[in-house]
Amino acid sequence: MQRKELRALKRIYATPTMRRIAQDNKLDKPIVYKYSWHKYTYSTKYDMMLRCQSRGSILMIAVFFPDDVAKGFKYPVYEIYCNPKGCEYITRERNPEDGKEIRWTNALVFNLERIDTIRFFDYEPDLKIRKRTIWQNNDGKKEIKQFLGTNMSGLEGLIEYQHRCKLYSIKKAEEKEQEPWDEELALTPPVLKGFERWSKHEAMNENFIFYESIHSPTGYCSYCEKEVPLIKPKRNGEGKCPCCHKKITFKLRSKIKGLRTRAISTSCIQRIEGGYVVRTFEVHSAYRNATYDKPDWSFIEYQRTFMYSDGRITTYEYETYKNKYLRFCKQESKLPYEYYNRKIKLYPRNLSLLKKSVLRNSAIDLWPILPYSPAKYLYVEKGNPAIEMLAKIKLFGLAKEIIKTGYDKNLLNQDETELAKMLKIDNARLKRLKNMTPTLVTLKWMQYEKLANTIWPDDMISEFGQNEIEVSELNFLPKPIKYMKVYNYIRRQQILSGETFKQTFITYRDYYCLAERNKWNIASTQISMPKNLEQAHMNAILFSRGTSIKNQTEKLEKEWPLCNKILPDLKKYECSNNEYSVVAPVCIEDMVREGIALNHCMDHADFYYDRIQQREAYPFFLRKTNQKDMPWYTLEVEASGNIRQKRTTGDNQNPDLEPAIPFLYEFMEHFKQVMNAEEIKQGIKADKKRKEEYKKLREEQKKVWHGKLAGQLLADVLEADFMQTI
Structure with a gap:
């Protein structure tokens, strides 16, 4: 239906009879209906007045409202045009006072602004009573039913017709959407025999x-x-x-x-x-x-x-x-x-058979187990020729890692056609690579070896590669780095300690950094590569804490002046029962003593004191009630009352903590009960900051470097240690 043609159709106006009825529309006594907890009060006979006339293949339905007609307005508020042959309709909204066009809409009749509030669409009163609130002569009702081919007449017939049109238009839209799908799906051949x-x-x-x-x-x-x-x-x-x-x-x-x-x-x-x-x-x-x-x-x-x-x-x-x-x-x-x-x-x-045609450039048939679904593998392989070439020489592990990391222009050179040049190495190094079980890190060591114009033993490159120790991770050592010497030293210390190669490397890096911080003579081989790394590492830790408790306390008090003012306020959170007690430190010196006694980082790690000053988290000491003076576990409690960490000697968590877990939940409940309004706000802020910190740690893939949890993601360790009440 064209709007220009619809505007040219003969109009329908309010009749004198309609005006007379509209002026006498008040009920002598208002009708009150109650439905559930709603109360409906009606003081008029009619809510809406309808007239309809056919205009060729179009049925034109005019909608009037008694209040407008009673004022002498002859124009309808809505003109609804229905075309049964095209199964379509459209509504024009007009100003009843002067007949000016306001807008066109495809909304259903009961969604029109002035219609959706009339009692015809209320749950109560009864449908028979509601029908009487719509004024329309019987001929008009029959014409709607006959012209639109509906089962119902009048307004109900119009609603039925519009629903039919909506369903028809939805069906057509769905068919239009599905048509290109079906054309493509029709290309699918029958299922392969066998x-x-x-x-x-x-x-x-x-x-x-x-x-x-x-x-x-x-x-x-x-x-x-x-x-x-x-x-x-x-x-x-x-x-x-x-x-x-x-x-x-x-x-x-x-x-x-x-x-x-x-x-x-x-x-x-x-x-x-x-x-x-x-x-x-x-x-x-x-x-x-x-x-x-x-x-x-x-x-x-x-x-x-x-x-x-x-x-x-x-x-x-x-x-x-x-x-x-x-x-x-x-x-x-x-x-x-x-x-x-x-x-x-x-x-x-x-x-x-497919290898002779559409899969001629694929190595999909060579994989014992595909790393992805066949479709995703074929897509990734097409964009990275190195995957196909590596699969053809049976380096599936390296190919799988390249697939998972995506194309890296720093790692691969896609402009080359030979595999060795594509991997940024030469044929001799590629041959050596085949004899290993290479990883991405192995390849990076090979590339660095080529840049350095030297030859390192395959055992060294393979060991560093298998343990994911990249070249850059040895940059803590002074230049020039003697990689072979470092490798041999770590291998010897691994045998002495019984630890893994990776853990031994982590211990060595930690020791070297501590020795440098302690201002030891690391230029001497006796210092930089001690005969017993494990013992030297422990000595370095003890030396780094060798200043007196008093000196360390004074140093921290100078750096974090607000801590000693905040800590005494924690006394109100203390909690105790017959078996366990949570004690609050009253000064920085208490924290230093706790850190040294339990051999963890509370006596020197700046972030604990920063969190106190920011009112983000506070330290507490978990004790056995009959031994309150003996350090047992240290707690870090978020300002919200949730427990972030619980650690004992060596920054560990032992099975002896398990019986105390119910008491810790009691402590958290007590903590939240004694908080004031300002402290609750600080707790909400601290909770949000902790979540952001965990998210950042996960994005940066930071790991625990030593101890029982070495190698695990720091975010995973912290989240596993986190406790909160419901």
């Missing part, structure tokens, strides 16, 4: 032998699909089929009701016009009512990814379309969603 059987047998992880009793001479093998000799079966025990030699589980036939295998995913790649499609299926079997020889197989396709030679990629998932029905729906992401912990097994039997 793929379904391969998925149900070769790809399945679970096979069974079903037996009648332990005295039966034979049992039914789910893989062989026949009776096989039975050898010492044990219900739910594992064994091997004497025929197919597959690993099986013994199942008693009378006890298999409800037996169902775990679902697995299998994929096949099929050629299509201009490219190929990767199809993924979910497969499982169910044995119900002892039907051991006729399982219910489920073989359902849930994903298709179309990949074209021009680089276009489209993915479809079998899912509910707009909560209506199941079908393949196009996804916003061009690559398929990677389901958590779901490995996809690729059908290998047609890959040799």
Whole structure:
């Protein structure tokens, strides 16, 4: 319907009869309706007045309101134009006083501003009573029903028609959206012969032998699909089929009701016009009512990814379309969603044929286990030729790491066509790399070796690479660094200490930095590389704390002058029962004594004192009630009352803390009960700051360098130690 043509149609105006009825619209006595806790009061007979006339193929419905008509306004507020042949409608809103056009809208009649509040759309009164509040002559009601082809008449007929139009327009929009999908999905060829059987047998992880009793001479093998000799079966025990030699589980036939295998995913790649499609299926079997020889197989396709030679990629998932029905729906992401912990097994039997055409430049057939889904692997491999080349020389570990890190121009040179040059090394080093189990760090050591124009032993490069110790991590040493000498020293100390190579390296780095901070003569080999690293490391720690408690306290008091003013206020949070007590320090000296006694960092780590001054977190001492003077555990309590850390000797947490956990929850409850309004605000601020700190630590991938938790992410350790009340 064209608005220009609709404006040219003959108008409908209010009649004298309508004006007379509108002027006499008041009820003698208002009607009151109660519905639930609502109360409705009506003092008029009619809420709305309708007139309708046909204009060729258009039905024109004029909507008036009694208040406007009573004032002598002849123009309708709304003009609704209905075209049954086109299954469409549109509404023009006008000013009832002068008839000027305000706007056009496609809103349903009960969503129009002045209509949605009338009592016709209230839950109460009864529908029959509500119908009487709409004035329209009987001929007009019948015309709406007849012209629009509805079951209802009058306003109800108009509502029915508009709903029909809405459903029709939605259907047309959905068909328009789905049309290109169906065209592309139609390119999918039939399922490969043998793929379904391969998925149900070769790809399945679970096979069974079903037996009648332990005295039966034979049992039914789910893989062989026949009776096989039975050898010492044990219900739910594992064994091997004497025929197919597959690993099986013994199942008693009378006890298999409800037996169902775990679902697995299998994929096949099929050629299509201009490219190929990767199809993924979910497969499982169910044995119900002892039907051991006729399982219910489920073989359902849930994903298709179309990949074209021009680089276009489209993915479809079998899912509910707009909560209506199941079908393949196009996804916003061009690559398929990677389901958590779901490995996809690729059908290998047609890959040799595909290698001659669409997969001629891929090494997908060489991988024993793909690092990603086949579609994602093919996409990543196409953008990074080094992956294909590494797979062809069986360096799958290095290829997998490159896939997961993405293309790095500092690591690879994509402009080269030879693998060695692409990896920024030479052929001799590539040959050495093949004889190792290389990682990305191994490759970086090789690249640095080439830049340094030297040759280092393969054992050294391999050890640093396997332990993810990059060249830059040795920069704490003075230049020029003698890497071979450092490697040999760490290997010797590893044997002496019994620690891992990585942990020994961390200990050495920590020792060297402490020795440098202590202003020791690290130019001397006796100092920089002590005979017993573990003992030297401990001596360095003790030396760094060698100043007297008084000197250390004075130093901290000078640096953090507000701490001694804040700490006495913590006394109100102290808590105790028959077994445990939480004691608050009253000065910095108490904290220094605690740190030295328990050999952790409270006596020298600046961040504890900074958090006190910022009123973000406070120290408390967990003691046994009968030994309040003996240091046991140190707590760091957030200003919100939650416990951030709890540490004892050597910054550890031992099993003896477990019985005290319920008491710590009592302490946190007590802490929150005695907080004032200002302290509550500080707690909210501290909680927000802690979350931001954890997020930053996780982004920076910072790790714990020594102790029992060495190698773990610092954010994980802190979050695991965090305690809060509900």
